[in-house]
Amino acid sequence: MKTIRVVVIEDHDQTRQMLEALINSRSGYVCAATYANAEDAIVAIGAANAHVALVDIHLPGLSGTKCVARLKKQYPDTQYIMCTSLEDSETIFEALQAGATGYLTKSTEPEKILDAITDAFNGGSPMNSHIARKVITYFQNKPSPNSELNKLSVREQEILQYLAKGYRYKEMAGLLFISIETVRKHIHNIYEKLQVNSRTDALNKAYASTK
Amino acid sequence: MKTIRVVVIEDHDQTRQMLEALINSRSGYVCAATYANAEDAIVAIGAANAHVALVDIHLPGLSGTKCVARLKKQYPDTQYIMCTSLEDSETIFEALQAGATGYLTKSTEPEKILDAITDAFNGGSPMNSHIARKVITYFQNKPSPNSELNKLSVREQEILQYLAKGYRYKEMAGLLFISIETVRKHIHNIYEKLQVNSRTDALNKAYASTK
DNA sequence: AGCGCAATACCACTTTCGTGGTATTCTCGC
DNA sequence: GCGAGAATACCACGAAAGTGGTATTGCGCT
Structure with a gap:
């Protein structure tokens, strides 16, 4: 020993x-x-x-x-x-x-x-x-107390998933069978609710784990 | 009792x-x-x-x-x-x-x-x-076992931090006292090393923790 | 029946991002 | 001292993202 x-x-x-x-x-x-x-x-x-x-x-x-x-x-x-x-x-x-x-x-x-x-x-x-x-x-506690995420509709949360994975608007439109303009609109709404104005900011706010 | x-x-x-x-x-x-x-x-x-x-x-x-x-x-x-x-x-x-x-x-x-x-x-x-x-x-584990990150130079890793925080090229340029073109160049090199072609993909690859 | 909300769609416009070049300076190692 | 790599800088172009409107459909709640 x-x-x-x-x-x-x-x-x-x-x-x-x-x-x-x-x-x-x-x-x-x-x-x-x-x-x-x-x-x-x-x-x-x-x-x-x-x-x-x-x-x-x-x-x-x-x-x-x-x-x-x-x-x-x-x-x-x-x-x-x-x-x-x-x-x-x-x-x-x-x-x-x-x-x-x-x-x-x-x-x-x-x-x-x-x-x-x-x-x-x-x-x-x-x-x-x-x-x-x-x-x-x-x-x-990490994944639960996301009051931020609860503001988003189901569809918006779904789209947020794709945002997180790095998909382009075009790709999301194809996968979700909706027009790219709708994708754009959803994302715009997401940004509004989260009070951000870029993909990265939205993800940081939505999955605020670090810190 | x-x-x-x-x-x-x-x-x-x-x-x-x-x-x-x-x-x-x-x-x-x-x-x-x-x-x-x-x-x-x-x-x-x-x-x-x-x-x-x-x-x-x-x-x-x-x-x-x-x-x-x-x-x-x-x-x-x-x-x-x-x-x-x-x-x-x-x-x-x-x-x-x-x-x-x-x-x-x-x-x-x-x-x-x-x-x-x-x-x-x-x-x-x-x-x-x-x-x-x-x-x-x-x-x-968040910042440790990243073999991917080791490919990047110190400056590149620094810039990656800003990328993660959602800064724009312009903002980074201001903060780092370099031209926006240099920022662009660094990021381009980062993407090349990580074999990705967007900010979100780079971050997902660099901080591949959340599986 | 009517209201509100979510989801869909389209348009026009600006800003930012990503790509593909070239070039200079500096440092580090051989 | 010479080459490799890193950091800096500039340009031009096209693609993607973000902004600010308007409008239609359908669903659930009152």
Whole structure:
């Protein structure tokens, strides 16, 4: 069993020292370095050669999330576990987008923290089930709460599908057995309802998933 | 502590009986009903008034995923936990889209199954960390595995961003401090590399995530 | 019976996009 | 130092997309 090299990025002295002690107390784990802020971590983490990084989400200066976004680019093989007390969906989602693979709340018992590290190292994504729920809720929300789409008639939504696939007006007319002028009219109406004036804008608005 | 009412939808007789016995063996849990297929569950589950449903993903006839999609509409307050041996990303994602909140693999020990039920009942999303990883990878996948994008030069990728946001050539030219003709040229090159001939096609090809 | 809405259709006009050329400058690697 | 590739720039032409009208048909609701 390979020893897992861990680094801790945490501004709170007591917590940081506690984590370091915890990690070093067990065979199979070593705390390669600790940093009190994101900036230090960014310049120095290369030397630590970490498998797993525990990153506090609240750091002075550069936030933990942004720190991970930055580090993930430079060291994509390291697994980043966010540590936080907050569980609001925004924060979780931003951290995941940034490249974090795990999410620990501060109330997690020491034993579970070590489990989480192992887990992340072995290709898992440690997180408690309440956080998991928020993540998947976020998922399920994507295609549903499209108040924008509901404004469109069935036919308009159908045509929007073709728009999304890149069909030309001419092609849609052929496929739908209607005149190109009608296609044009439908699309014009779609744009009006969505308050846009180009195909790409319409698609971005209709399938507003990114962000 | 309220008793959790559970139903089991599972075609394999032995597994179904095992689960039923397991659930009834513990105080605080009761197996309100079991069904051998999706169709039976759909017509009869209303009477069971279940808090949690364990649903096999492989059912004869209507699949477990489709079954959940159907049931979730009718009984949105029930928590659906998928049971499966498969862990491929597609299946996981489809089940989540359908409205499942948890995901158990068949190898899960009995004790953990009961934990998962409790978890789902209490608003969590039970799943092992490897499944969690797949879920969040799916999240992060948007901008990563794009072999197509690597063909493009840095400048071209930059311009692709603007294309995606729906900017006109004129606007891009202004923002990038280059002539509209250069913008046109870059985009032409992008289309050539991606072998497409319209903005929408280029975007679909470049960000081919939504299948 | 009459109203509203969705779907259909046509026209005229402007703007934007996509295609096919050519050409210059700069940088990077060999 | 020379060639390849990238970024810049310009032109001309045709195709596609978007704008702003008007008009007819049919369906459902009151």
